Amino acid sequence: MKKAIVVGCGSYIDSGYGCPGEWRCLKAAGEGDGKFEEPTHVVGFVKCECPGRATAPNVGMTIKLSEVKPDAIYLSSCMVGAKPGCPYSTPEEKAAFIQEKTGIPVILGTHEYK
Numbered sequence: 001m002k003k004a005i006v007v008g009c010g011s012y013i014d015s016g017y018g019c020p021g022e023w024r025c026l027k028a029a030g031e032g033d034g035k036f037e038e039p040t041h042v043v044g045f046v047k048c049e050c051p052g053r054a055t056a057p058n059v060g061m062t063i064k065l066s067e068v069k070p071d072a073i074y075l076s077s078c079m080v081g082a083k084p085g086c087p088y089s090t091p092e093e094k095a096a097f098i099q100e101k102t103g104i105p106v107i108l109g110t111h112e113y114k
C-alpha cells in the first residue's frame with residue numbers, strides 16, 4: 001500500500017468546522033478517492049502554522065521520527081482551495097518548497113467531498 005503525509009492549514013483547522021483532519025482527507029486516502037489514485041496509508045498529518053516557515057522542517061521531522069518515507073506528500077484540499085487564500089504563500093509555492101526540502105513529490109489537494 002502506498003504511504004502519504006497530509007499537510008493541513010492550521011489556521012483553518014483551528015477555526016473551521018470540518019477541518020482537514022476530521023474525516024475527508026482520511027476517507028479519501030483510505031478509499032483511493034479524490035487525488036489518491038489508490039487506497040493509501042496516511043502515516044502522518046502535519047499542521048501548517050502561520051506563517052508556514054516550520055512546515056517543511058516539520059514534515060521532515062515527521063518522516064524522521066516515524067521512520068517511514070512516504071511516496072507522496074499531499075497538501076489538503078482545504079489548504080489548496082482556501083478562500084480567502086493563505087496570505088503568506090500560494091499552494092504552488094508551498095508544494096515546491098516542501099518538495100525541494102524533502103525530495104518527495106507534493107500533490108495539490110486530497111479530496112473532492114463537500
Ligand code: SF4
Nearest residue numbers: 009010048050052086
Ligand atoms: S501559513 Fe497559510 S496555509 Fe499555513 S496555517 Fe497559515 S494561513 Fe494556513
